[in-house]
Amino acid sequence: MEKPSIPQGTRDFGPAQVARRQHIFGVIRRTFELFGYAPLETPTLENLSVLTGKYGDEGDQLLYKVLNSGNFLVKERRGEITPLVTAEDLETGPRAVLPKIAEKGLRYDLTVPFARYVAMNRGTLTFPFRRYQMQPVWRADKPQRGRYREFWQCDADVVGTTSLLCEAEIVLMMARVLSELGLDDFTIKINHRGVLRNVYQALGGEGQETDLFVAIDKLDKIGREGVSRELLAKGFTEPVLDTLFDLLAVAGTFEEKLDRLLAGFVTAGVEPDGQRPTADSADDDEPAHYRGLSELGQVHALLAASGFRQFERLEFDPTLARGLSYYTGCIFEVKINNVPGMGSVSGGGRYDNLTGAFGLPGVPGVGFSFGVDRLYDCLETLDLFVGAGETPTRVLLTHFDAASGRAALPLLAELRQAGIPAELYPDASKLQKQFKYADAKGIPLVLILGPEELAAGVAKIKILQSGEEKTLPLAEVVAALTV
Amino acid sequence: MEKPSIPQGTRDFGPAQVARRQHIFGVIRRTFELFGYAPLETPTLENLSVLTGKYGDEGDQLLYKVLNSGNFLVKERRGEITPLVTAEDLETGPRAVLPKIAEKGLRYDLTVPFARYVAMNRGTLTFPFRRYQMQPVWRADKPQRGRYREFWQCDADVVGTTSLLCEAEIVLMMARVLSELGLDDFTIKINHRGVLRNVYQALGGEGQETDLFVAIDKLDKIGREGVSRELLAKGFTEPVLDTLFDLLAVAGTFEEKLDRLLAGFVTAGVEPDGQRPTADSADDDEPAHYRGLSELGQVHALLAASGFRQFERLEFDPTLARGLSYYTGCIFEVKINNVPGMGSVSGGGRYDNLTGAFGLPGVPGVGFSFGVDRLYDCLETLDLFVGAGETPTRVLLTHFDAASGRAALPLLAELRQAGIPAELYPDASKLQKQFKYADAKGIPLVLILGPEELAAGVAKIKILQSGEEKTLPLAEVVAALTV
Numbered sequence: 014m015e016k017p018s019i020p021q022g023t024r025d026f027g028p029a030q031v032a033r034r035q036h037i038f039g040v041i042r043r044t045f046e047l048f049g050y051a052p053l054e055t056p057t058l059e060n061l062s063v064l065t066g067k068y069g070d071e072g073d074q075l076l077y078k079v080l081n082s083g084n085f086l087v088k089e090r091r092g093e094i095t096p097l098v099t100a101e102d103l104e105t106g107p108r109a110v111l112p113k114i115a116e117k118g119l120r121y122d123l124t125v126p127f128a129r130y131v132a133m134n135r136g137t138l139t140f141p142f143r144r145y146q147m148q149p150v151w152r153a154d155k156p157q158r159g160r161y162r163e164f165w166q167c168d169a170d171v172v173g174t175t176s177l178l179c180e181a182e183i184v185l186m187m188a189r190v191l192s193e194l195g196l197d198d199f200t201i202k203i204n205h206r207g208v209l210r211n212v213y214q215a216l217g218g219e220g221q222e223t224d225l226f227v228a229i230d231k232l233d234k235i236g237r238e239g240v241s242r243e244l245l246a247k248g249f250t251e252p253v254l255d256t257l258f259d260l261l262a263v264a265g266t267f268e269e270k271l272d273r274l275l276a277g278f279v280t281a282g283v284e285p286d287g288q289r290p291t292a293d294s295a296d297d298d299e300p301a302h303y304r305g306l307s308e309l310g311q312v313h314a315l316l317a318a319s320g321f322r323q324f325e326r327l328e329f330d331p332t333l334a335r336g337l338s339y340y341t342g343c344i345f346e347v348k349i350n351n352v353p354g355m356g357s358v359s360g361g362g363r364y365d366n367l368t369g370a371f372g373l374p375g376v377p378g379v380g381f382s383f384g385v386d387r388l389y390d391c392l393e394t395l396d397l398f399v400g401a402g403e404t405p406t407r408v409l410l411t412h413f414d415a416a417s418g419r420a421a422l423p424l425l426a427e428l429r430q431a432g433i434p435a436e437l438y439p440d441a442s443k444l445q446k447q448f449k450y451a452d453a454k455g456i457p458l459v460l461i462l463g464p465e466e467l468a469a470g471v472a473k474i475k476i477l478q479s480g481e482e483k484t485l486p487l488a489e490v491v492a493a494l495t496v
Numbered sequence: 497m498e499k500p501s502i503p504q505g506t507r508d509f510g511p512a513q514v515a516r517r518q519h520i521f522g523v524i525r526r527t528f529e530l531f532g533y534a535p536l537e538t539p540t541l542e543n544l545s546v547l548t549g550k551y552g553d554e555g556d557q558l559l560y561k562v563l564n565s566g567n568f569l570v571k572e573r574r575g576e577i578t579p580l581v582t583a584e585d586l587e588t589g590p591r592a593v594l595p596k597i598a599e600k601g602l603r604y605d606l607t608v609p610f611a612r613y614v615a616m617n618r619g620t621l622t623f624p625f626r627r628y629q630m631q632p633v634w635r636a637d638k639p640q641r642g643r644y645r646e647f648w649q650c651d652a653d654v655v656g657t658t659s660l661l662c663e664a665e666i667v668l669m670m671a672r673v674l675s676e677l678g679l680d681d682f683t684i685k686i687n688h689r690g691v692l693r694n695v696y697q698a699l700g701g702e703g704q705e706t707d708l709f710v711a712i713d714k715l716d717k718i719g720r721e722g723v724s725r726e727l728l729a730k731g732f733t734e735p736v737l738d739t740l741f742d743l744l745a746v747a748g749t750f751e752e753k754l755d756r757l758l759a760g761f762v763t764a765g766v767e768p769d770g771q772r773p774t775a776d777s778a779d780d781d782e783p784a785h786y787r788g789l790s791e792l793g794q795v796h797a798l799l800a801a802s803g804f805r806q807f808e809r810l811e812f813d814p815t816l817a818r819g820l821s822y823y824t825g826c827i828f829e830v831k832i833n834n835v836p837g838m839g840s841v842s843g844g845g846r847y848d849n850l851t852g853a854f855g856l857p858g859v860p861g862v863g864f865s866f867g868v869d870r871l872y873d874c875l876e877t878l879d880l881f882v883g884a885g886e887t888p889t890r891v892l893l894t895h896f897d898a899a900s901g902r903a904a905l906p907l908l909a910e911l912r913q914a915g916i917p918a919e920l921y922p923d924a925s926k927l928q929k930q931f932k933y934a935d936a937k938g939i940p941l942v943l944i945l946g947p948e949e950l951a952a953g954v955a956k957i958k959i960l961q962s963g964e965e966k967t968l969p970l971a972e973v974v975a976a977l978t979v
Contacts, residue, residue, distance in 0.1 A: 028534035051511035082636035153565035176922030439659035
């Protein structure tokens, strides 16, 4: 018989792991709900017509496709069966065969299903719509350390508003979740696509904005030299690159950086693209010549007004680019500084058009996501998990023989009634075996209820970690354990 | 553009539905944990070698198969590409094509993955092992009312013990979950495969036990007449059927039925198959000539000793058969009496050999399952859901203009700090629109913070349902709302 196994890139989560993961999900869920985000769950299976073409060519390759059920090779109509896949299709390859045998695929991220949901329910939803979603996604990627084929995303998005309050609240939620998890040494990096555009304009270039974004995005990994090499190859010149790195290397506090970039843009003659804020917007004093800088300033001011006290952990990083994604406004990324090499544990940004691909244009929004698997690894690396054992059981009642086992049942019921997870060892085995069981499972307390104890109307309580023992009247046990 | 849709038999769960489902999951999870069951989660994708052949031919048909990634039509080895699927395979059909293009499938139930997990981790698990698992499963079934292609199961099993305490605790857990959900009008039916076997022996038949079980299982649906017709066709005779229905129609209390069936078996000369209980077992006084009756009596006695007070809702039903499943001991099934036509919301039983198919024989256990979708439908039918709205938000702060919006931020932060989900309406829209928003989302309280209120250092609190208004000093708002 073949040994059973699970597919590469997937995982079983045993009791201790589930308990730890539930701790993380719980902190994120509570934070999302405190900020008024409502839960949404979408199906694992989506129609391939919904998924295909939304993640680029590479994404389409990485989609898991599900075979049509029944005889997927033929078409049946009015009792007549005709072949669906032909020998010619086999020659042509998956491109010809796939659409005939697979209509459905597995969820690849939480954003496209959310957009699909908003478009399908446009008539009944009330906007602004704040939703969060915590579900697994699947990618047929090469498995490697820290990269799985089944992994969890926790997204929160608000759509139907352009208010910068939402950006400020994303920073508040990120900081709250990380602090509650005990991951205090974090940096939230923030930038704005408008700033990147202004930087590009300051270089006097045209039409190569995307090349610039793609290169800058790699600054972290390949350094200034690598980025320079890439941009030189694309036709950028040395003096242009000097201007670029001068602008990007701007130093100081959040607000100093804003001021210095503003001066840089003015000096370079960048055309202002910002509108003066209307009376409704959060800050009337902002000069707001440039939309990116102005909005970053407003987010900063909203955070200050909200009593945010961790500005030393919020960094305006003009080199943050977030790849080729659909972001149009503020962008975010979070790193845990004392877990090197981990990559970002959270990220997000503002977009103009969530549901355009589904026939509903003009739905702007802003959202972000936590990577649960990376948060888990950070907490494990820093040894920040507490008390998650192999069982929820807090008390094991010993089982001497049939009579004393049965005599333990009322106490067992009472413990559970008091909300204390408890077990009676199911069989009247040797006491040593029962203690070994409690030890292996990490059950902290053992209640010894032998014939002697029962005759005296008492129970012996043993704290496994310390070895401490205490004898108590049966009637006082539950009260003693609930204190 | 095609309108986006979701696959037949799958569902989106919007905010109110998720909140209600979380309520059900929460009650089940807390109960499982109080009884010492530890959480386990297995991957959505399992190898088809693990799944195939475990659910019968029909089950194999209903498995969702996932296409191998990349070019699934060819094999690549040392850079050489050879076709995998041939025109001949197309002629032969799915039987020939499937094994070449799909290695993985979607989880079909929670029992096989659990068995696979136990077999894979035999070396490190401590037995008895109590696990619960609450995850979706997928079946390519014809969708119809109440039957979905993606649905949730909540299983609890304990393996590595034959103790009847576990059976008694299943009854306690079933009763606890249903009572906590407010589904008080339930019946837990219990039977024992040994009783069914003894009934068959009482008829003097041989070799047709399965025919009898299959027919009896339908008694609920097709009645005595239907069952008779089916059994007559299988060669059972009229007098035999009379004996059968006399035995099955046994009346009285749980214990009276046990006694009367015992008398019936003795009269019919059924060979005793029960062992006298050992000193370890829970009841030394039981006559225990027949294992099935004896064990049911012991479970009843263990429940009485545990202080179980709902015996009027526990019915010994000798006609309960639970289909062709692998059960060998006690079997259970639960119905909600005041929701007619719903089918069972929970069921389970004891089995001798969980992991035999994975090379680990001799692992006995007992388990049961809740059907979350049916529980949901029962709660909805009986209008037992309370307070699940479209948002977790309890308080909406109004947003008059930029200045008063910003002035509201410290109060917003304070509310959240106190654990009260709250939102500031993101834009300075018309007040009427903001109230409409609160109303549509079911937000119970609106805090009006206009320039006048701010100047006076107060907030107006409006309770939407009653229309009641109250004005409070800003500093007292949070305290007033946390009481």
